[in-house]
Amino acid sequence: MNSHLRVLLISHTCQSRTEGQPKAQCLAQMPEIDLEVLVPDRWRQNGKWLAAQSPADDGLALKIAKVVWPWSGPAQNYLHWYPGLRKTLEEFRPHIIDLWEEPWGLVSAQTCWLRNRYFPATKILSESEQNIDRRLPLPFDRMRSYTLRNADFAVGRSAGAIEVLRAKGYRGPAQVVPNAVDAERFHPMDRARCRRQLGLSGFVAGYVGRMVPRKGLMEMLDALPLCSAEVNLLFAGSGEHQPALEQRARELGIQARVRFLGDQPSAALPAIMSALDVLLLPSRTVPTWREQFGRVIIEAQACATPVIGSDSGAIPEVIGKAGCVFPEGDARALAAAVEKLRASPAECRRLGELGRQQVEARFTWQRVAEQMRDIFLTMRSDPVSNLVAA
Numbered sequence: 001m002n003s004h005l006r007v008l009l010i011s012h013t014c015q016s017r018t019e020g021q022p023k024a025q026c027l028a029q030m031p032e033i034d035l036e037v038l039v040p041d042r043w044r045q046n047g048k049w050l051a052a053q054s055p056a057d058d059g060l061a062l063k064i065a066k067v068v069w070p071w072s073g074p075a076q077n078y079l080h081w082y083p084g085l086r087k088t089l090e091e092f093r094p095h096i097i098d099l100w101e102e103p104w105g106l107v108s109a110q111t112c113w114l115r116n117r118y119f120p121a122t123k124i125l126s127e128s129e130q131n132i133d134r135r136l137p138l139p140f141d142r143m144r145s146y147t148l149r150n151a152d153f154a155v156g157r158s159a160g161a162i163e164v165l166r167a168k169g170y171r172g173p174a175q176v177v178p179n180a181v182d183a184e185r186f187h188p189m190d191r192a193r194c195r196r197q198l199g200l201s202g203f204v205a206g207y208v209g210r211m212v213p214r215k216g217l218m219e220m221l222d223a224l225p226l227c228s229a230e231v232n233l234l235f236a237g238s239g240e241h242q243p244a245l246e247q248r249a250r251e252l253g254i255q256a257r258v259r260f261l262g263d264q265p266s267a268a269l270p271a272i273m274s275a276l277d278v279l280l281l282p283s284r285t286v287p288t289w290r291e292q293f294g295r296v297i298i299e300a301q302a303c304a305t306p307v308i309g310s311d312s313g314a315i316p317e318v319i320g321k322a323g324c325v326f327p328e329g330d331a332r333a334l335a336a337a338v339e340k341l342r343a344s345p346a347e348c349r350r351l352g353e354l355g356r357q358q359v360e361a362r363f364t365w366q367r368v369a370e371q372m373r374d375i376f377l378t379m380r381s382d383p384v385s386n387l388v389a390a
């Protein structure tokens with residue numbers, strides 16, 4: 001065993017080559033870190049069962065392990081746990097365990113219990129995206145309290161997530177570490193060529209993502225009649241809300257200005273983002289959810305496309321100075337923001353360029369991994385063996 005800082009990253013997100021593994025790969029390449037990543041052998045997301053993908057980089061130590069209860073009806077994914085986790089800890093002997101899982105999940109509580117019982121010198125970092133302060137049903141509220149009592153450091157995906165962790169009793173050090181985007185894959189492309197390939201014309205405002213009511217997509221349709229006739233809407237994605245959106249477009253008589261592309265492969269998204277004049281994210285807060293980050297914002301910004309978003313959750317924080325923010329649910333304010341950019345191509349270009357700069361400074365996988373490395377180094381454990389006999 002070498003003398004580097006040994007970090008065990010537990011993360012179902014790292015099943016994916018594009019969503020989680022890029023951050024892990026950046027961490028694994030850092031000379032200070034000896035990283036092992038634990039992922040479930042199966043996972044259910046958006047109604048589909050997913051298997052772990054092999055890493056694109058052979059240098060990433062990815063351990064695919066059997067997971068129990070990867071899907072449990074109303075509890076969804078939050079009761080999953082690893083029957084072989086103790087053995088993994090004994091073999092790797094991490095100085096730090098990074099729980100890239102919500103603190104109320106059973107796997108978080110399981111990890112804390114094993115640490116306390118067998119590996120007391122190991123430190124635990126708990127990550128969270130939850131930005132609504134709400135009471136959870138049993139046993140999840142107790143598991144969250146247990147995890148937060150035992151965590152040595154907390155990472156929130158936004159300032160709002162840190163506030164919720166504090167409200168739920170966490171008293172230790174904490175830091176915001178955002179989501180990230182592959183800034184090489186998402187990059188500015190020839191906008192005119194991308195538009196020709198998609199058959200787009202006029203000023204195109206678009207949405208990319210799932211068609212669900214909480215994304216505020218009705219406001220996009222209600223805003224369109226208030227905009228110039230040259231403004232068109234593009235929706236890329238699918239979901240249960242699409243029939244209602246199509247019906248609303250017919251009621252407003254704007255169906256000729258609205259286009260639904262349907263689900264698109266991830267490889268097509270950079271060209272779609274580059275074809276848009278502006279990306280819209282008009283999310284609306286509901287009792288159990290507010291926008292936790294909005295990854296499409298940084299994907300659009302990486303393509304030098306400006307963003308208009310509502311003030312739900314973390315959206316203003318992520319947009320920064322590279323777009324416009326309007327009050328959620330206000331179709332007139334959304335229309336005014338669209339019209340402002342339509343009337344000023346120079347402002348569109350300025351915001352797009354600023355967005356790309358913002359991504360390079362804050363939201364690349366490398367930048368995010370560097371933040372995590374710096375946190376790990378502040379948490380450094382005693383390098384002496386931390387394995388305690390049962």
